[in-house]
Amino acid sequence: MLSSISTSLFSHVHHHHHHTGFQLVPFSLLLALLSLIILVSYCLNLSLLPKLSTKRHAALPPGPGHSLGFPFLGNFFLLGHSPHVSLRLLAKKFGPIMYLRLGQIPCVVVSSADMVRACFKENDQAFAGRPHYAYGKHLMYNCKGIGFAQYGPRWIHMRKICTSQLFSAKSFESFSHARAQEISSMVRSIWVAYQKQEQVNVSQMVFAMAANNISNMVMGERIVEWTSTLTPKAQEFKQMINDFFWLVGVFNLGDHIPFLRPFDLQGYEKKMKQLHKKLDAFWEEKIQVHCRSKCSKGGHFLDFLISFTASTTPEAERLSLDDIKGALMDLFAAGTDTTSVAVEWAISEVLNKKDVLKKAQEELEQVVGNTSMVQESHLHRLKYLQAIVKESLRLHPPSPLLGAREALESCQIGGYMIQKGTRLIVNEWCLGRDESVWERPTDFLPERFLQTQMDVRGQNFELIPFGGGRRICMGLPLALCNVQLSLANLLHCFDWQLPTHQALDMSDKFAGTTLPEAIPLLVIPTPRLPKEFYSREFTQGELI
Numbered sequence: 001m002l003s004s005i006s007t008s009l010f011s012h013v014h015h016h017h018h019h020t021g022f023q024l025v026p027f028s029l030l031l032a033l034l035s036l037i038i039l040v041s042y043c044l045n046l047s048l049l050p051k052l053s054t055k056r057h058a059a060l061p062p063g064p065g066h067s068l069g070f071p072f073l074g075n076f077f078l079l080g081h082s083p084h085v086s087l088r089l090l091a092k093k094f095g096p097i098m099y100l101r102l103g104q105i106p107c108v109v110v111s112s113a114d115m116v117r118a119c120f121k122e123n124d125q126a127f128a129g130r131p132h133y134a135y136g137k138h139l140m141y142n143c144k145g146i147g148f149a150q151y152g153p154r155w156i157h158m159r160k161i162c163t164s165q166l167f168s169a170k171s172f173e174s175f176s177h178a179r180a181q182e183i184s185s186m187v188r189s190i191w192v193a194y195q196k197q198e199q200v201n202v203s204q205m206v207f208a209m210a211a212n213n214i215s216n217m218v219m220g221e222r223i224v225e226w227t228s229t230l231t232p233k234a235q236e237f238k239q240m241i242n243d244f245f246w247l248v249g250v251f252n253l254g255d256h257i258p259f260l261r262p263f264d265l266q267g268y269e270k271k272m273k274q275l276h277k278k279l280d281a282f283w284e285e286k287i288q289v290h291c292r293s294k295c296s297k298g299g300h301f302l303d304f305l306i307s308f309t310a311s312t313t314p315e316a317e318r319l320s321l322d323d324i325k326g327a328l329m330d331l332f333a334a335g336t337d338t339t340s341v342a343v344e345w346a347i348s349e350v351l352n353k354k355d356v357l358k359k360a361q362e363e364l365e366q367v368v369g370n371t372s373m374v375q376e377s378h379l380h381r382l383k384y385l386q387a388i389v390k391e392s393l394r395l396h397p398p399s400p401l402l403g404a405r406e407a408l409e410s411c412q413i414g415g416y417m418i419q420k421g422t423r424l425i426v427n428e429w430c431l432g433r434d435e436s437v438w439e440r441p442t443d444f445l446p447e448r449f450l451q452t453q454m455d456v457r458g459q460n461f462e463l464i465p466f467g468g469g470r471r472i473c474m475g476l477p478l479a480l481c482n483v484q485l486s487l488a489n490l491l492h493c494f495d496w497q498l499p500t501h502q503a504l505d506m507s508d509k510f511a512g513t514t515l516p517e518a519i520p521l522l523v524i525p526t527p528r529l530p531k532e533f534y535s536r537e538f539t540q541g542e543l544i
């Protein structure tokens with residue numbers, strides 16, 4: 001048993017070590033201590049699991065319990081490297097609501113639309129909390145910002161500021177011109193790659209577009225330069241975002257076994273602090289530049305945020321620098337990787353299915369014609385393209401377990417008792433493959449969405465890639481627009497070939513929070529539109 005623990009633990013840490021290039025953690029120490037704890041607890045027959053659960057056993061949802069758990073560590077090892085898959089297998093055995101223990105933290109996993117509705121609609125407020133973990137402390141300025149902030153007046157205030165300034169219909173529309181420019185720059189860069197006979201890393205291209213869309217809105221400038229591949233600086237930025245999401249997703253022993261917290265046995269908290277230093281310097285510089293250049297009159301969102309730091313602002317509304325940096329972190333982290341993962345999967349699925357590709361391109365030709373790029377105003381008429389995006393989000397939700405939630409009060413779900421402080425995991429990946437909802441669930445069939453009103457905006461609990469309830473993705477309008485518009489233009493402006501004749505490898509690799517393709521998609525573009533289209537200067541009006 002001990003060896004199986006050490007193997008999984010080892011492979012877990014080792015795996016991520018490669019992923020991020022961080023230094024190896026003091027591993028032997030960790031193993032020795034864990035083995036000791038487990039040995040002692042078994043010798044003394046101290047198994048915490050049965051003890052804690054017997055008290056309220058009758059009311060708890062079913063689950064693997066102590067039969068598949070370890071003292072102190074609970075059921076953590078059932079999660080493995082692909083928790084979305086492991087949890088789905090467990091749900092097949094224990095049902096759509098089940099109870100686990102991650103370390104000492106009680107945890108409820110829901111895997112059906114009915115259970116999700118019970119959590120996100122009937123008990124929306126009860127589940128509006130986020131757990132308070134080390135990443136919130138080290139990476140998010142002690143849970144500032146929006147995504148990792150505790151539910152309460154500050155979160156409401158921050159979310160309101162962002163939503164009203166960035167995502168209200170009027171403000172969103174006011175940035176459509178800037179978004180169009182980013183899309184045409186992306187098309188242009190791909191055309192340059194074609195001329196240089198380079199392969200295109202779709203995910204990187206879309207990442208650049210998504211990052212620039214946010215940074216145009218927030219700071220009135222691009223954050224990533226447009227070239228046919230990401231510049232080293234841009235790659236470093238992308239790596240920071242990837243590391244951020246990875247550290248948010250790791251199982252940090254200290255978060256789940258309180259008495260281990262001071263020891264940081266896996267070294268994750270150290271890594272969080274290191275990453276935080278880099279990120280903080282990055283945001284600090286952006287903020288200083290804005291303060292110095294007195295852009296406040298320019299009226300970018302960042303200047304608007306800075307204006308809230310004034311001592312004349314009522315205290316309940318006043319923002320600190322940390323609040324602002326937290327919000328920046330939220331916007332850039334939440335809005336970049338997720339978007340590029342979504343588009344990468346969508347285009348891979350389409351390239352795998354020639355009939356879908358053909359239908360999509362026919363629709364584009366009909367609605368857009370072949371002398372213009374796809375514009376936002378075309379999107380509502382591109383019904384098949386929208387269906388492709390939904391179908392791809394169904395099979396490949398970019399954030400397969402959504403965001404971590406915590407019960408703020410005790411409540412009942414499906415007749416079971418959920419105690420305050422319980423962590424909620426929604427397995428969205430499992431929802432999208434539910435045989436009782438979807439016919440031929442593993443097949444990519446956009447047609448299934450043509451005859452239904454079902455949408456991804458949090459109203460249909462069968463399909464919630466953006467979450468639901470009051471913690472639903474704040475950037476949903478931008479997210480959908482980014483995904484649809486970039487996919488549409490990639491398919492409209494280019495034909496794509498795979499570098500090899502082999503079929504695409506569609507396996508995934510859990511990256512802590514997001515679920516990208518295991519092997520990044522590289523493709524060879526060929527222009528589809530008349531040659532003059534690409535060689536013209538990309539100026540407003542002509543191309544967009």
Ligand code: HEM
Binds near residue numbers: 147336339468
């Ligand atoms: C395809 C792209 C995207 C996907 C799949 C996605 C998905 C999600 C998910 C699953 C959550 C957690 C919801 C929950 O806990 O129920 C979330 C939260 C969030 N998203 Fe997105 N997102 C995307 C793009 C964006 C963009 C573009 C932005 C903004 C620039 C954004 C900003 C946020 C924020 C701030 C939160 C935290 C909300 C809160 O806790 O109140 N997201 N997103």
